[in-house]
Amino acid sequence: MIVCYGWRPFLLFVTLVFFLTHFLSVMELQQDSHVKDSNQKKYKKFDHLVLGPTAGEGLPNRLQCKGTKALNKIQISSNISNRGDSVTFVTVFTVYNNSNVDSKSTIVGKVSYSKVDRSMAVLNTFINFIQLAMPESNMVILTDPASRIPLKRNKVTVYSVEGEYSRDKLMLQRIRSYIAFLEKKLEDHTRNPNQKINNYIFTDADMAVVADVAEIFNKYENFHLAVTFRNNKQQPLNSGFIAVRGTPDGIQRAKVFLEEVLNVYVTKYMKASRMLGDQLALYSVIKSHTFFNEKTFGKAEAFLEEINGASVLFLPCLIYNWTPPEGAGQFHGIPLNVKVVHFKGSRKRLMLESWNFLNSSSSSSSHGLSDMLCLVLSSGRTKYDF
Numbered sequence: 474m475i476v477c478y479g480w481r482p483f484l485l486f487v488t489l490v491f492f493l494t495h496f497l498s499v500m501e502l503q504q505d506s507h508v509k510d511s512n513q514k515k516y517k518k519f520d521h522l523v524l525g526p527t528a529g530e531g532l533p534n535r536l537q538c539k540g541t542k543a544l545n546k547i548q549i550s551s552n553i554s555n556r557g558d559s560v561t562f563v564t565v566f567t568v569y570n571n572s573n574v575d576s577k578s579t580i581v582g583k584v585s586y587s588k589v590d591r592s593m594a595v596l597n598t599f600i601n602f603i604q605l606a607m608p609e610s611n612m613v614i615l616t617d618p619a620s621r622i623p624l625k626r627n628k629v630t631v632y633s634v635e636g637e638y639s640r641d642k643l644m645l646q647r648i649r650s651y652i653a654f655l656e657k658k659l660e661d662h663t664r665n666p667n668q669k670i671n672n673y674i675f676t677d678a679d680m681a682v683v684a685d686v687a688e689i690f691n692k693y694e695n696f697h698l699a700v701t702f703r704n705n706k707q708q709p710l711n712s713g714f715i716a717v718r719g720t721p722d723g724i725q726r727a728k729v730f731l732e733e734v735l736n737v738y739v740t741k742y743m744k745a746s747r748m749l750g751d752q753l754a755l756y757s758v759i760k761s762h763t764f765f766n767e768k769t770f771g772k773a774e775a776f777l778e779e780i781n782g783a784s785v786l787f788l789p790c791l792i793y794n795w796t797p798p799e800g801a802g803q804f805h806g807i808p809l810n811v812k813v814v815h816f817k818g819s820r821k822r823l824m825l826e827s828w829n830f831l832n833s834s835s836s837s838s839s840h841g842l843s844d845m846l847c848l849v850l851s852s853g854r855t856k857y858d859f
Contacts, residue, residue, distance in 0.1 A: 517856070518819060518856045518857055518858045519855055519856065519857055519858065520579070520580065520822075520857070520858045522822075522823065522826050522848070522852045522855075523852060523855040524540070524541075524848075524851045524852055525851055525852070525854060525855070526851070527806070527847060527850045527851045528798075528804055528805055528806045528850065529805050529806015529807060529850070530806070532805055532806055534808055534809055534810075535805065535806035535807060535808060535809065536806060536807040536808075536809060536811075536843060536846055536847065536850065538847035538850060538851065540847070540851070541830075541844055541847045541848045541851065542844055542847065543840070543843030543844050543846070543847050545809065545843070546809070546840060546843045547683070547684070547807075547809050547810070547811060547842055547843050547846060548684070548809050548810050549606075549684050549685070549842070558669070558670045558671065558672055558687075558690060558719065559609065559610065559611070559669070559670075559671050559672070560607065560610045560611075560671070560672050560673070560674060560686075560687045560690075561610065561611040561612065561613055561671055561672070561673050561674070562603055562610060562611070562612045562613070562673075562674050562675075562676060562682075563612075563613045563615060563651070563654060563673055563674070563675045563676070564599070564612070564613075564614060564615065564675070564676055564677065564678045565614075565615045565616070565643070565646070565647045565650050565651075565678075566592075566596055566614050566615070566616055566622065566678050567616050567617045567620045567622075567638045567643070568589055568592060568593070568620050568621070568622060569589070569640075579591050579822075579858060579859070581594070581822060581825045581826060581829070582825075582826070582829050591821070591825075591859065593622075593623065593624070594825055595678060595679055595821050595824060595825065596614070596622075596624065596678050597624075597626070598681070598824055598825055598828045599678045599679065599680060599681070600612060600626055600629060601828055602680075602681040602682050602683065602828065603682045604627075604628070606682045606683055606684055606685060607682060607685055607686070607687065610628070610687070611628045611629070611630070611671075612626075612628060612629045612630070613629075613630050613631075613632050613654070614629065614630070614631045614632065615632055615633075615634050615650040615651075615653075615654060616631060616632070616633060616634070616638075617633070617634075617636070617638040618633040618634075618635060620633075620638070632654070634649075634650045634653045634654065635653075636649050636650060636653075644748065644749075644750055644751045645735075645738060645739070645743075645750065645751070647712075647751065648731055648734060648735045648738065648751055649735065651675055651715070651731055652728055652731050652732060652735065655673075655717070655724050655727060655728040655731070656728060658673075658719070658724050659721065659724050659725060659728070662721045662724070666721075670719045670720060671719045672687070672690050672716070672717065672718055672719040673716070673717040673719055673724075674686060674714070674715070674716045674717075675714070675715040675716075675717070676713060676714050676715075676813075677713040677714075677815065677817075679815065679816045679817060679820070679821055679824060680713060680714070680794075680813055680814065680815050680816070681813070681814045681816065681824060681827065681828075682812065682813055683811065683812060683813070683814060683842055683846070684810075684811070684812040685812070686716075686793065686812050686813065689716060689786070689788065689793075690716070690718060693775065693777070693786050695777065695784055696718065696777060696784045696785065696786035697717070697718055697722070697723045697726040697727055697730075697783045697784045697785070698715060698716060698717045698718070698723070698726070698727040698730060698783060698785055698786070699714075699715065699716040699717075699785070699786035699787070699788050700712070700714070700715055700755065700785065700786075700787060700788070701713070701714045701787075701788050701789065701790045701793050701794040702770050702787050702788070702789065702790060703770065703789070703790040703791070703794075704770050704771045704773075705770075706767070708749065708752050708753070708756070709756060709767070709770045710752055710755050710756050710759070711752060711790055711794050711796075711815075712751045712752050712755055713794055713815055713817075714788075714793055714794045714813060714815075716786075716788075726782060726783040726784075727783065729781070729782070729783070730758070730780065730781060730783045730785070733758050733781060734751070734754045734755050734758050735754075737754040737757050737758055738750050738751060738753075738754035741753075741754065741757065742754050742757075758780070758781075759778075759780060759785070762780040762781045769787075773789035773791040773792070774789065775787060775788050775789065791808055791811075792808060792810055792811055792812055792813075793812055793813050794813055794815050795807065795808075795811050795813065795814050795815065796814070796815040796816075796817055796820075797814075797820070797849060797850065797852075797853020797854065798853055798854045806850065807846050807849075807850055811846070814827075814846070814849060818859075819856050819857045819858065819859045820853065820857065820859070821857075821859035822857035822858060822859045823849060823852050823853065823855075823857060826848070826852075827845050827848055827849055830844075830845050830848050831844075831845040
C-alpha cells in the first residue's frame with residue numbers, strides 16, 4: 474500500500490515533464506515557422522522597382538544621391554574616335570526552344586515579355602548601352618548554330634560556334650566559344666597580316682557599359698589580356714569581363730591562357746558547370762602560376778602579373794565590373810569613375826528599368842547617367858522577378 478502510494482507523485486512528475494517538453498517543442502516549431510515566413514518575406518521577388526537608401530553617403534569619390542537625383546556626376550572619358558585601334562565587344566548568347574521554358578509573362582514598364590522576349594530585351598539593352606557609351610565600337614554575338622536570334626542591329630554581327638549550349642553547360646561553352654573566336658581571329662591575321670588592330674572585350678550580356686573602357690589598351694600598354702578582381706576570398710575573380718589585346722601575340726597568348734582555364738574547368742570543376750566553375754578554374758590557373766599575395770585583391774588598384782607566358786592585367790571590379798550589392802567596396806556606393814555595371818541574376822529587371830529611365834530623361838549625358846546610377850544604387854539590393 475505504501476509502495477503504490479509512493480509511485481503516484483512520480484507518475485505525476487513524469488506526466489508534467491512530458492507535457493512541458495511537448496509544449497516547448499510546439500512553441501519552438503511555431504517560432505521556426507515564423508522565422509521561415511519572415512525569411513520568405515525578406516527574399517520575396519518584386520515585379521517593380523523598390524527604392525531604398527543609397528550607399529556611399531558622405532564618402533569621397535562616390536556618387537552622392539538624393540532619391541534618383543545625382544548631387545555630383547560620374548566621370549565620362551573621351552571618345553575612342555581619337556584612337557588608332559578599334560574595339561569589339563564579344564558575348565555569348567542563345568535562345569531556347571519555347572516548349573522548354575515557362576509561359577509566364579513579365580511586365581517591365583508598359584511592355585509584357587515572355588521568357589524568350591525578356592532575354593532578347595536584355596541583349597538589346599546591352600547593345601544600347603555600348604552604342605551610347607562607345608558608338609564607334611562593334612559587337613559580336615557568339616551563339617549556337619541552331620539558335621535563331623531575331624536581331625538586326627547596326628555594327629552587330631551574329632557568329633555561330635558549334636558546341637553544347639544547354640543551360641547546365643553554358644558557362645563551359647562560353648570559354649570554348651571565346652577560344653574558337655580567338656582561333657578565327659588568328660586565322661584572319663595569318664591571311665591578312667597588315668590588317669588594322671582590333672582589340673576585344675568579352676563580356677556577359679547583362680552588363681551596362683556606361684563609360685569608355687577602350688582606354689585600358691592605351692593606359693596599360695604591356696598586357697595581353699585583362700580580368701577583373703574583387704575582395705572576395707572564395708571568388709576573387711569574375712569572368713564577366715575579359716579584355717584581349719588584338720595583336721597576333723596578344724590573341725595567341727590569350728587563347729593559350731583560356732585553353733588552360735578550360736582544361737582545369739573540365740578536370741576539376743565540372744560539378745560547378747552551371748555556375749561559378751569558370752571563375753573557380755580561372756582563379757586556380759592564376760594561383761598555380763603566380764606568387765602574388767592574395768591581399769593584393771584587397772586594394773581596388775590595377776596590377777600586372779606574368780602567368781604562363783601571358784601578361785595579365787588585373788582590373789578592379791569596383792570600376793570595370795561593378796555589381797550591386799556584391800563585392801569589395803560595393804556596399805560603400807558607386808565610384809565616380811565606374812565604367813561597367815553588371816546586372817547579375819534577378820537584377821536584369823533593374824537593367825531594363827535603368828535603360829528606360831535613362832531613355833526617358835532629358836539628357837543622356839553624364840547628368841542623365843548619374844541619375845540613372847542613383848536609381849541603380851537605391852534599387853540594387855532588392856530581389857526582382859527576373
